[in-house]
Amino acid sequence: MPAYTPEEIHALIAAAFNDGDLEAFLDLHEEHAVSVIPPEGRHAVGRTEIGAALAPIFARRVRVAIEVASKLESDGLALTHAQVRVAEPGGESWDAVGRGTVVSRRQSDGTWLIVLDNPMSPP
Structure with a gap:
């Protein structure tokens, strides 16, 4: 499923992790x-290197929740910041909380794809 706004990318990232769908996650990225x-x-x-690096994390079937905190957009580029929470499967609490930063670009068909992704941005 494509993202039609920069903010929607974050919801689709969370859905891909929660579904254990690495291909859906990679489809959110430019080549x-x-x-x-x-x-x-x-x-x-x-995409190939990102997929290989994240395959072990997807295999663990972590749960992810993401809430967009801010967006800066101009001329087909967007910078979004989000609060990211990660929990191991069956975990009762969030094991990690951090800030994610994504730079995305509007594509010719109006969808948005990730150009730069840093789920470990400093607070």
Whole structure:
């Protein structure tokens, strides 16, 4: 499912994690997107590398909740910040809370794709 607004990207990221659907997550990215990979913070470039780096996290079937905090948009680019909460499967409480930052770009068909993704942005 494509994102029709920059904010919708965050809801679709959460849905992909919660469904264990790595392909849906990767479909939210431009081909040469760059992502910061938790917990080490290393960079992965391109859908293939991002997928390989995140496969172990998706395999754990973590639960994710994301709430968009702010958006800055101009000329087909958007910068969004969100509060991100992550819990292990069956966990009663959130194991990690952080701030996610996404730069997305409007595509020619009006949908939005991630260009840069940092789920480990400083507060």
